[in-house]
Amino acid sequence: MEKNKNEAVEQDLSEILKVRREKLANLQEAGQDPFEQTKFQVSIHAQEVKDRFEALEGQAVRIAGRLMSKRGMGKVSFCDLQDKSGRIQLYARRDEMDEAVYNAFKKYDIGDIVGVAGEVFRTQRGEMSVRCKDITLLSKSLRPLPEKFHGLTDKELRYRQRYVDLIVNPDSRRNFEIRSRFVSYLRSFLDGRGYMEVETPVLNTISGGATARPFITHHNTLDIDMYMRIATELHLKRLIVGGLERVYEIGRIFRNEGMDTKHNPEFTTVELYEAYADFNDMMDLFEDFLSSAAMEILGTYQVQWQGEDIDLSPGWRRLTMAEAVKEYVGVDFMAISDHAEAVAAAKAAGVDMDGVEPTWGHALYECFDQKVEGQLIQPTFITMHPVDVSPLAKRSPKDHRLTERFELFICRSEMGNAFSELNDPIDQKERFQKQVELRAGGDEEAGMMDEDYINALEYGLPPTGGLGIGVDRCVMLLTGADSIRDVILFPTMKPME
Numbered sequence: 001m002e003k004n005k006n007e008a009v010e011q012d013l014s015e016i017l018k019v020r021r022e023k024l025a026n027l028q029e030a031g032q033d034p035f036e037q038t039k040f041q042v043s044i045h046a047q048e049v050k051d052r053f054e055a056l057e058g059q060a061v062r063i064a065g066r067l068m069s070k071r072g073m074g075k076v077s078f079c080d081l082q083d084k085s086g087r088i089q090l091y092a093r094r095d096e097m098d099e100a101v102y103n104a105f106k107k108y109d110i111g112d113i114v115g116v117a118g119e120v121f122r123t124q125r126g127e128m129s130v131r132c133k134d135i136t137l138l139s140k141s142l143r144p145l146p147e148k149f150h151g152l153t154d155k156e157l158r159y160r161q162r163y164v165d166l167i168v169n170p171d172s173r174r175n176f177e178i179r180s181r182f183v184s185y186l187r188s189f190l191d192g193r194g195y196m197e198v199e200t201p202v203l204n205t206i207s208g209g210a211t212a213r214p215f216i217t218h219h220n221t222l223d224i225d226m227y228m229r230i231a232t233e234l235h236l237k238r239l240i241v242g243g244l245e246r247v248y249e250i251g252r253i254f255r256n257e258g259m260d261t262k263h264n265p266e267f268t269t270v271e272l273y274e275a276y277a278d279f280n281d282m283m284d285l286f287e288d289f290l291s292s293a294a295m296e297i298l299g300t301y302q303v304q305w306q307g308e309d310i311d312l313s314p315g316w317r318r319l320t321m322a323e324a325v326k327e328y329v330g331v332d333f334m335a336i337s338d339h340a341e342a343v344a345a346a347k348a349a350g351v352d353m354d355g356v357e358p359t360w361g362h363a364l365y366e367c368f369d370q371k372v373e374g375q376l377i378q379p380t381f382i383t384m385h386p387v388d389v390s391p392l393a394k395r396s397p398k399d400h401r402l403t404e405r406f407e408l409f410i411c412r413s414e415m416g417n418a419f420s421e422l423n424d425p426i427d428q429k430e431r432f433q434k435q436v437e438l439r440a441g442g443d444e445e446a447g448m449m450d451e452d453y454i455n456a457l458e459y460g461l462p463p464t465g466g467l468g469i470g471v472d473r474c475v476m477l478l479t480g481a482d483s484i485r486d487v488i489l490f491p492t493m494k495p496m497e
Contacts, residue, residue, distance in 0.1 A: 013144070016144050020144075021142060023107060023109070023140070027137070027140070034112075034138060034140045035139065037136065037137075040064050042062055042115075044056075045063065046065065046081065046082070046083050046086045047086045049063070049130065050086075050128050053120065056120040057120050059119060060117070060118070060119050061119065061130060063115075064083065064113070065082050066083075066112070066141075066167065067082075067109070067112050068082045068110060068145075069110060070108075075093065076093050076094070077093075077102075077106065078090065081114070081116065089123070090116060090118075090129065090135075091129045091131050092105060092132040092135065093131075096131065097133055098134070105132075109140075110144070110145060111143070112140055112141050113137075114135055114136060114137055114138055115135070116130060116134070117132075118134075119133070145164070155483075155485075160493055160496070162489055162490055174479070175475070176487070176489060178298075179479075182475055182478060183250065183471065185293050186270060189289050190272060193246070193285075195274075196247050197248055197250070198249055199251070200229075200232050200235035201235065202228060202252070202254075203217070203229075204228075205224065205227070206449075207229075208231070209229070209230060210230045211435065212231075212256075213257055214229075215255075215265075229251075229253060230254065230255050231253060232251055233271055236271055236273050237421060237464065238453065240273050240461060240462065241459055241461050245274070246275070248273075250471070252266055253267055253268070261482060261483040262413060264472070264484050264488055265492045266492065268471040268472055269469060269471060270469045271467070271468045271469075272467050273464055273466045275462045275463070275464050276463055277463070277465035279393075279405060279419055279420045280465075282465045282466065283383075283406055283418070286416055286418065287316050287379070290379075290474065291312045291313065291314050303477060303480065306412070306413075308377050308411050310377070310379070310411060311378060312379060316379040316408075317380045318380075319382055320384040321365070322334045324368060325368050328372045330349070331346070331348075331349050333363070337360070338360070342359075342363040343358045343359075343363045345363065346363040350371070351363075351366050352370065353366060357388065361386025361387060362386070362389065365388070368382070373414075374412050375412075376411075376412060377411055377412070378410070379409075379410050380410075382408075384402045384404070384406075385403050385405040385407070386401060387401060391432070391435055392419060392422055392428075392431075393419035394419065394421060394423065395422075395427070403419065404419060404420035405420070413473055414473070415470060415473050415474060416467060416469040417468045418466060418468065419465070420464075421461065421463075421465065423461035423462070424457075425454050425458045428457055432454070433449065472487055
């Protein structure tokens with residue numbers, strides 16, 4: 001039954017494609033090839049007509065967009081025209097325009113792109129509309145749009161054919177409008193605080209700044225392998241050494257790892273660094289930025305995400321990782337000093353320690369990761385991470401097992417990561433060396449020793465606060481999107497067979 005249905009759909013599509021190409025051929029034979037149109041002077045967009053209707057009523061306008069529906073087709077025709085701002089109704093009457101133009105218009109298809117000259121008016125039913133005086137076919141749609149009541153509902157097809165998704169799904173268009181506004185606000189926020197936007201290399205001779213698996217490519221002229229960046233961190237901190245003091249980069253990051261609703265192999269982050277600041281300053285900045293972004297873009301601190309009501313009002317909770325584990329799991333790691341005892345306590349709490357280094361720091365981290373993170377719904381800063389899992393963060397002067405680091409969690413998701421940056425070149429080199437040794441014979445690309453970065457630190461990195469924010473995750477939060485693919489215009493997809 002399903003096979004017969006699919007065959008019928010394919011036959012219908014084949015017939016539609018044939019008819020539309022025949023219409024194009026007829027237009028071309030008549031010297032009216034729409035693809036020869038090069039320009040149409042637009043004076044206004046759909047939403048502006050509605051917003052300024054009282055002032056515009058009776059005024060001549062020129063508007064262009066895609067035909068999304070057609071009604072009538074006798075002496076009077078009604079259509080919905082969609083442009084970047086929204087939709088407006090077109091009213092076309094045969095005795096109010098050139099008859100040949102009207103007759104040609106009657107043959108246009110849903111999906112065709114037209115330019116309209118007319119005047120603003122309100123129909124007898126009160127609909128704000130444009131009364132058409134002239135209609136020009138600017139581009140012929142040779143494929144039909146998805147059925148109007150159901151739109152493009154196949155998620156995989158939406159991601160593969162984002163161009164169609166944007167045409168027929170207003171929610172998708174809204175997501176990317178919010179994304180654009182978010183990035184614009186991010187730049188404005190940081191520029192207003194004296195940060196300088198910079199650009200650093202995407203291709204590197206060493207994979208560094210994080211421990212993710214990189215994408216590897218080959219530079220033909222130099223005859224060397226190169227790595228697509230997995231972080232922007234080490235280059236940006238070199239700039240702090242150089243005296244720029246406050247820098248940021250909004251850029252694409254590439255990690256050759258798994259794909260799920262929260263991860264895409266290429267994603268966008270902003271990393272920022274501020275000299276003479278620490279991780280507490282970064283917490284204040286992050287909270288101020290994300291809460292004010294919600295108010296600026298959505299007009300509220302209240303958002304819904306992943307089935308939860310989230311309150312982004314300033315005043316977010318701050319807990320050390322050990323405090324969080326004690327509160328949610330009942331294990332007081334600060335009262336434990338021995339590595340074996342810490343691992344035993346973690347196992348007793350039901351934490352899987354297989355394949356994990358048997359240290360106090362890893363036991364604490366795994367307790368948090370496996371037992372606490374999934375319970376954090378409202379915005380919560382988790383601070384003071386173990387040094388064992390924080391190779392680029394400065395040790396806490398109060399407890400050298402811990403670092404001045406935080407991650408922000410909202411609705412079980414990590415939104416950003418920040419440090420008081422490690423500026424001791426000797427300590428940094430030792431941590432890099434430990435990473436390399438741990439991965440010997442395994443992921444050779446992970447945790448490579450960046451000798452030039454050590455060299456930079458030896459010139460002197462001032463006390464510095466650093467923050468990395470996942471732009472895609474933040475946009476998911478503000479749009480209520482369940483999947484990262486809903487906020488990336490062209491997400492990575494497996495090729496169709």
